[in-house]
Amino acid sequence: xxxxxxxxxxxxxxxxxxxxxxxxxxxxxxxxxxxxxxxxxxxxxxxxxxxxxxxxxxxxxxxxxxxxxxxxxxxxxxxxxxxxxxxxxxxxxxxxxxxxxxxxxxxxxxxxxxxxxxxxxxxxxxxxxxxxxxxxxxxxxxxxxxxxxxxxxxxxxxxxxxxxxxxxxxxxxxxxxxxxxxxxxxxxxxxxxxxxxxxxxxxxxxxxxxxxxxxxxxxxxxxxxxxxxxxxxxxxxxxxxxxxxxxxxxxxxxxxxxxxxxxxxxxxxxxxxxxxxxxxxxxxxxxxxxxxxxxxxxxxxxxxxxxxxxxxxxxxxxxxxxxxxxxxxxxxxxxxxxxxxxxxxxxxxxxxxxxxxxxxxxxxxxxxxxxxxxxxxxxxxxxxxxxxxxxxxxxxxxxxxxxxxxxxxxxxxxxxxxxxxxxxxxxxxxxxxxxxxxxxxxxxxxxxxxxxxxxxxxxxxxxxxxxxxxxxxxxxxxxxxxxxxxxxxxxxxxxxxxxxxxxxxxxxxxxxxxxxxxxxxxxxxxxxxxxxxxxxxxxxxxxxxxxxxxxxxxxxxxxxxxxxxxxxxxxxxxxxxxxxxxxxxxxxxxxxxxxxxxxxxxxxxxxxxxxxxxxxxxxxxxxxxxxxxxxxxxxxxxxxxxxxxxxxxxxxxxxxxxxxxxxxxxxxxxxxxxxxxxxxxxxxxxxxxxxxxxxxxxxxxxxxxxxxxxxxxxxxxxxxxxxxxxxxxxxxxxxxxxxxxxxxxxxxxxxxxxxxxxxxxxxxxxxxxxxxxxxxxxxxxxxxxxxxxxxxxxxxxxxxxxxxxxxxxxxxxxxxxxxxxxxxxxxxxxxxxxxxxxxxxxxxxxxxxxxxxx
Numbered sequence: 139x140x141x142x143x144x145x146x147x148x149x150x151x152x153x154x155x156x157x158x159x160x161x162x163x164x165x166x167x168x169x170x171x172x173x174x175x176x177x178x179x180x181x182x183x184x185x186x187x188x189x190x191x192x193x194x195x196x197x198x199x200x201x202x203x204x205x206x207x208x209x210x211x212x213x214x215x216x217x218x219x220x221x222x223x224x225x226x227x228x229x230x231x232x233x234x235x236x237x238x239x240x241x242x243x244x245x246x247x248x249x250x251x252x253x254x255x256x257x258x259x260x261x262x263x264x265x266x267x268x269x270x271x272x273x274x275x276x277x278x279x280x281x282x283x284x285x286x287x288x289x290x291x292x293x294x295x296x297x298x299x300x301x302x303x304x305x306x307x308x309x310x311x312x313x314x315x316x317x318x319x320x321x322x323x324x325x326x327x328x329x330x331x332x333x334x335x336x337x338x339x340x341x342x343x344x345x346x347x348x349x350x351x352x353x354x355x356x357x358x359x360x361x362x363x364x365x366x367x368x369x370x371x372x373x374x375x376x377x378x379x380x381x382x383x384x385x386x387x388x389x390x391x392x393x394x395x396x397x398x399x400x401x402x403x404x405x406x407x408x409x410x411x412x413x414x415x416x417x418x419x420x421x422x423x424x425x426x427x428x429x430x431x432x433x434x435x436x437x438x439x440x441x442x443x444x445x446x447x448x449x450x451x452x453x454x455x456x457x458x459x460x461x462x463x464x465x466x467x468x469x470x471x472x473x474x475x476x477x478x479x480x481x482x483x484x485x486x487x488x489x490x491x492x493x494x495x496x497x498x499x500x501x502x503x504x505x506x507x508x509x510x511x512x513x514x515x516x517x518x519x520x521x522x523x524x525x526x527x528x529x530x531x532x533x534x535x536x537x538x539x540x541x542x543x544x545x546x547x548x549x550x551x552x553x554x555x556x557x558x559x560x561x562x563x564x565x566x567x568x569x570x571x572x573x574x575x576x577x578x579x580x581x582x583x584x585x586x587x588x589x590x591x592x593x594x595x596x597x598x599x600x601x602x603x604x605x606x607x608x609x610x611x612x613x614x615x616x617x618x619x620x621x622x623x624x625x626x627x628x629x630x631x632x633x634x635x636x637x638x639x640x641x642x643x644x645x646x647x648x649x650x651x652x653x654x655x656x657x658x659x660x661x662x663x664x665x666x667x668x669x670x671x672x673x674x675x676x677x678x679x680x681x682x683x684x685x686x687x688x689x690x691x692x693x694x695x696x697x698x699x700x701x702x703x704x705x706x707x708x709x710x711x712x713x714x715x716x717x718x719x720x721x722x723x724x725x726x727x728x729x730x731x732x733x734x735x736x737x738x739x740x741x742x743x744x745x746x747x748x749x750x751x752x753x754x755x756x757x758x759x760x761x762x763x764x765x766x767x768x769x770x771x772x773x774x775x776x777x778x779x780x781x782x783x784x785x786x787x788x789x790x791x792x793x794x795x796x797x798x799x800x801x802x803x804x805x806x807x808x809x810x811x812x813x814x815x816x817x818x819x820x821x822x823x824x825x826x827x828x829x830x831x832x833x834x835x836x837x838x839x840x841x842x843x844x845x846x847x848x849x850x851x852x853x854x855x856x857x858x859x860x861x862x863x864x865x866x867x868x869x870x871x872x873x874x875x876x877x878x879x880x881x882x883x884x885x886x887x888x889x890x891x892x893x894x895x896x897x898x899x900x901x902x903x904x905x906x907x908x909x910x911x912x913x914x915x916x917x918x919x920x921x922x923x924x925x926x927x928x929x930x931x932x933x934x935x936x937x938x939x940x941x942x943x944x945x946x947x948x949x950x951x952x953x954x955x956x957x958x959x960x961x962x963x964x965x966x967x968x969x970x971x972x973x974x975x976x977x978x979x980x981x982x983x984x985x986x987x988x989x990x991x992x
Contacts, residue, residue: 186225186228187221187224187225187228191224192217192220192221192224193217195220195223195224195242195246196213196216196217196220198242198246199216199220199246199247200213200216202247202389202390202391202404203216203247203249203389203404204404204681204682204683204684204686205678205681205682205688205696205698205700206682206686206687206688206692206700206703207249207255207686209688209689209692209693209695209696209698210688210689210692211255215255216248218257218260219248219259219260220246222259222260222263222326223241223245223246223259223325223328225263226245226263226267226326226327226328227241227245227328229267229271229328230267230270230271230278230327230328230329231271231272231275232274232275232278232328232329233328236328236330236352239392239393239394240330240352241330242390243330243388243389243390243392243394244325244330244331244332244352244388245325245328245329245330245331246325247325247389249389250317250318250321250322250333251299251314251317251318251333251335251347251387252298252299252684252686253299253300253301253302253315253318254299254300254301254304254615254640255301256301256302256303256304257303258301258302258303258306258322258323258326259322259325259326260326261303262302262322262323262326262327263326263327265285266282266285266323266326266327267327269281269285270282270327275329275353275354276353276354276358276369278327278329279324279329279351279353279358279360279369280360280365280366280367280368280369282320282323282324282327282329283320283349283360283361283362283363283364283365283366284365284537284538284541285323286316286319286320286323286362286363286365287363287364287365287538287541287542287545288541288544288545289305289306289309289319289363289545290305290306290308290309290310290311290315290316290319290363290545291309291310291316291363291542291545292310292311292312292313292316292363292364292862293310293311293312293862294312295310295311295312295315295610295611296609296610296611297638298609298611298638298639298640299314299315299318300315300318300611300614300615301615302318302319302322302323304614304615305318305319306319307580307581307582307614307615308580308581308582308614308615309545309548309549309580309581310580313346313347313348313362314333314335314347316347316362316363316364317333317334317347317348317349317362318333319362319363320349320360320362320363321333321349321362324349324351329351329352329353330351330352331349331350331351331352332349332350332386332388333347333348333349333350333386334347334348334349334350334359334384334385334386334410335347335384335385335386336378336381336382336383336384336385337383337385337448337450338382338441338443338444338448338450339377339380339381339443339516340380340381340382340441340443340466340468340516340517340822341377341380341516341517341519341821341822342377342818342822342965342967343443343444343445343772343773343818343855343967344443344965344966345443346374346377347362348360348361348362348372348374349361349362350386350410350413351369353369357410357413358370359372359413359414360372361373361374365534365537365538365541366526366534367526367530367531367533367534368524368525368526368530369524370524371523371524371526373870373964375521375522375523376519376521376870377519378414378415378521379414379415379517379519379520379521379522380415380466380468380516380517380518380519380822381411381414381415381466381517382411382441382450382465382466382468382470382516382517383409383411383441383450383451383463383465383466384409384410384411384413384414385399385407385408385409385410385411386407386408386410387405387406387407387684388405388406388407388408389404389405390404390405390406391406392406392408394408396408396409396410397409397412397464399451399453400453402680402683403680403681403683404681404682404683404684405683405684409464411464411465411466412464415466415467415517415520416466416467416517416520417464417465417466417467418464418465418466418467418489418493419462419463419464419493420439420462420463420464420465420470420472420487420497421460421461421462421495421496421497422437422460422461422462422472422474422485422487422496422497422498422499423458423459423460423496423497423498423499424437424455424459424460424461424474424498424499424501425459425498425499425500425501426476426500426501426502427500427501427502429500430459431455431458431459431460432455432459432476432477432501433454433455433456433457433458433459434454434455434477435454435455435459435461435474435475435476435477435501436452436453436454436474436475436477436479436782436783436784437452437453437454437455437461437472437473437474437475438450438451438452438453438472438473438784439451439452439463439465439470439471439472439487440470440471440472440473441470441471442471442514442814442816442824442826444772444773444776445771445772445773445774445775445776445814445815445816446772446776446778446785446787446814447471447473447484447785447814447828449473450463450465450470451463451465455474460496466516466517467489467517467518468489468514468515468516468517469486469487469488469489469512469514469515469516470486470487470514471484471485471486471487471512471514472484472485472487472497472499473784473785474499474501475501475782475783475784476501476783479781479782479783479784480504480783481501481502481503481504481783482501482504482780482783482784483499483500483501483502483503484506484510484828485497485499486510486512486514489515489517504810506812506828506829506830509827509828509829509830509845510827510828510829511825511826511827511847512825512826512827513823513824513825513826513849514823514824514826515822515823516822516823548581549580552577552580552581552583553576553577553579553583553587554577555573555574555577557576558572558573558574558576558577558583558587559573561573561576561587561590561591562576562590564595564598565590565598565602566598568598568599568602571602571606572590572602572605575605575613576590578610578613578614579613579614580614581614582613582614582615582616585616585617585618585621586613586616588618589601589618589621589625589626592626600625600631601625601631604624604625604631604633607633607634607635608634608635609635612634612635612641615640616641617641619643620634620641620642620643622643623643623644623645623646624643624645627646628645630716632645632713632714633713636706636709636710636720636721637687637702637705637706637709637721638687639687639689639706640687640689642689642690642691644689644690644691644710644714645714647690647691647694648690648691648694648710648711648714651691651694651695652694656670657715660711660715661715661716663717663732664712664717664719664730664731664732664739664741665739665741667708667711667712667715667717667730668708668741668742671704671707671708671711674697675693675697675698675699675704675707676697676698676699677699677700677701677704678698678699678700679700679701682700682703685700685701685702685703687702687703687706688700688703688706688707690706690707690710690711693707694707701742704742705721705728705742706721708728708730708741708742709721709728709730712730717730717731717732718730718731718732718733718734719731720738723789723791724788724789724790725779725788725807726789727740727743728740728741728742729741752808752835752836752838753805753806753807753808754805754806754807754808754833754837754838754839754840755803755804755805755838755839755840756777756800756803756804756805756806756833756839756840756841756842757800757801757802757803757839757840757841757842758775758796758800758801758813758841758842758843758844759801759841759842759843759844760796760801760843760844764846765848765856766846766856766857767797767948768795768796768797768798768948769795769796769844769846770794770795770796771790771794771795771796771799771800772792772794773855773857773858774815774816774817774846775796775813775814775815775816775844775846776788776813776814777806777811777812777813777814778811778812778814779806779807779809779810779811780809780810780811780812785812788806790804796844800844803839806833807833808833808834808835808836808837809832809833810830810832811830811831811832811833812828812829812830812831813828813829813830813831813842813844814826814827814828815827815829815844815845815846815847816846816847817846817847817848817849817854817855818854818855818967819849819852819853819854819855820852820853820854820855820967820969820989820990820991821852821853821991822991825847825848825849826847827845827846827847829842829845853969853970853986853989853990854969855967855968855969856968856969856970856971857946857947857968857971858946858966858967858968859875859943859946859960859962859966859967859968860939860942860966861873861875861962861963861964861965861966862966863939864907864932865964867905867907867930867932868904868905868907868930868964869905869964870964871904871963871964872904872961872962872963872969872990872991873904873905873906873907873961873962873963873964874904874905874906874907874959874960874961874962874983875906875907875909875959875960875962876888876906876907876908876909876957876958876959876960877909877934877939877940877943877956877957877958877959878908878909878910878919878956878957879910879911879915879953879956880910880915880918880919882953882956883975884956884957884974884975884976885956885957887975887977888957888959888979888980889908889919889922889925891977891978891979891980891981892906892925892926892929892980893922893923893924893925893926894980895926895980895981895984896924896925896926896927898984898987899926899928899983899984900926900927900928902928902987903928904928905928905929905930906926906928906929906930907929907930907931907932908929908930908931908932909931909932909933909934909939909940910931910932910933910934911933911934911935911937912933912935913933913935915933916931916932916933917931919931937951940955940958943958943960944958946968947971947973949973949974954974955973955974956973956974957972957973957974957979958971958972958973959971959972959973959979959983961983961986961990963991969986969990970982970983970986
């Protein structure tokens, strides 16, 4: 596998006491004097690790891993990582005290989630070992998280998970990438660690991942790259207490004490929900129309989130027709299907039903006769917090400030827009776009700058199109061999991005590996490619149950693939041959055509439809005076297609909404669908509706009413606001944010109302953040007399926040829109919004406050 550059990694030796005092921290100058560059390949262990031990554990590891990892990584890769694990076990003071079970399953494995694998174990060990070698296991775990905070902070990104070293090079990642980095670092230091994942929260539309570490014979947790003074403390203590399912995948046949959700050929998925919240057992009985139990009936326990019923856990009924799940004490939905996929039924699983009850589901119809309406309630928040003194918190905060400065220094070496614009000089009208791409490449800017500087003038239009086909994450981790193979060394560039795979240089591999005679045969049509794959590539989903992407070169070499990797391989081979091929991002259908003027044909068709079916235009009708005025997909509604009796979500772009997409119609294949709608209330509950509709063969246009249920008198979630940059001011919870401007009369009215009601807002106790256009205006706001003591100020210098808010709520971001007042929370949810001149805003806020979530 190609390896990217790792950039610089910084280290310092902290105080060895458990709680680091301010005067023990080295100065920034001293910190920067300790910079050093680590090699980008795995370190060679000392000769004290017996070769027979390396062989023994390498054999075990290779016997457990999925075929994607075994195909794309040679035995030497696994031997190096096993040797590093044994070396850490020998050198770290806690190594010999870790039981074999925990060491095998939570230290030895390299893979954490679905990330690209790299040599981070050796790189991280070299930096961490001197820093933690004289600490206790608990102190070391806390210290490693401080180290991780130096390397990366939170920022949303797409679902492809960066490798740990790519996250370090970029300096940020989403929670799944932060926790992958955290687990990789803990394991590098010989501390058992696992990634905990709640696939969806119950009380808000989001998910989260964090880290558990095995410390002194007990599993403890921490927020990755979010260091706290003690273990078992994070901003998510309260949300986790409202969780419905927390789980982790463990490599191999794991026999620990936790409840097993399922086992497959590679993993044991364990349920650790009870570590965070009280649980209950939810059981169902599936009968046929005659009242007989149905065995082996597919059942999915689903949670409303992002306007769909997301499958938390899928299983089959036992010989008695029963299935169950141990979960949090909130509401779920069970979706049961007959073994032949022809019948299905949905049932609400109310949390108020006694724990020993069994809900009976009867499979007696193929469709929902009438829409189903339900109110779904999350578990009650009941967080358990460890004791932390104010001194510990203050010292920890001082450390985090210093760690931020280390990371900010790394970021200061990335390209500014002016630097990028200088590099993009000569790209004429496209220079601003290219400069933005260079800035967004972050720690990968040297490779991207090299490419931009090397493109001749006559190919720059092509290069811009090619770069825009890539994702932002691709810009951050694409390698020079990939750029060379897909663009520089090709007469016609090839789009390398197919699905969620790591980009690898497969065109040059096919150039050498595919015989000329076979190439001529395959070049006749995409159908010839499909036929060859069906005859020559063995499908093995059992040994790649999570569908990790096997590289196209790996599929060719091994003649093996899971269905997802097979589809990627098909598209890659077609593009190499000059055909236009894609995997439809909405439906996941594999489509190809010989020339760009042709109609797409579908390949590897498993959905019982014709290869080129006529699609119908589906329009959603919605009242013009309804609230919200323009419902967003994933926030208020989704569409799923029924495939083999179970719903499969149609994955439209994140920005899809009713007005721009569904009012005029979207094209859908014939089949059976469900339209799910919901309104999230401020207390986390949801008023949801599920309606079924069908598209018949040959039908051209279908109109479906978009019905979003309301709950009069209740506070509902009306939109989103990016609260992450405000967290240092607001902390976790509800707050008021207001875009205002001094010496602006409508803003002054609102500020005067705040002052007049300052005692009421002080009693509420939550922050009110005034957002000004400039630093000077923010200072002027801070000096205003009589404002509530909870008021804080910040700036929006380029208007980015205001523009994003205006786009979300569809108003013009100018002076006439001010003040813009939002009641929001740290989950980015907006519960009230006012903009423009409107007396009485403060009164509305005071009326709302008692009903806001605490």
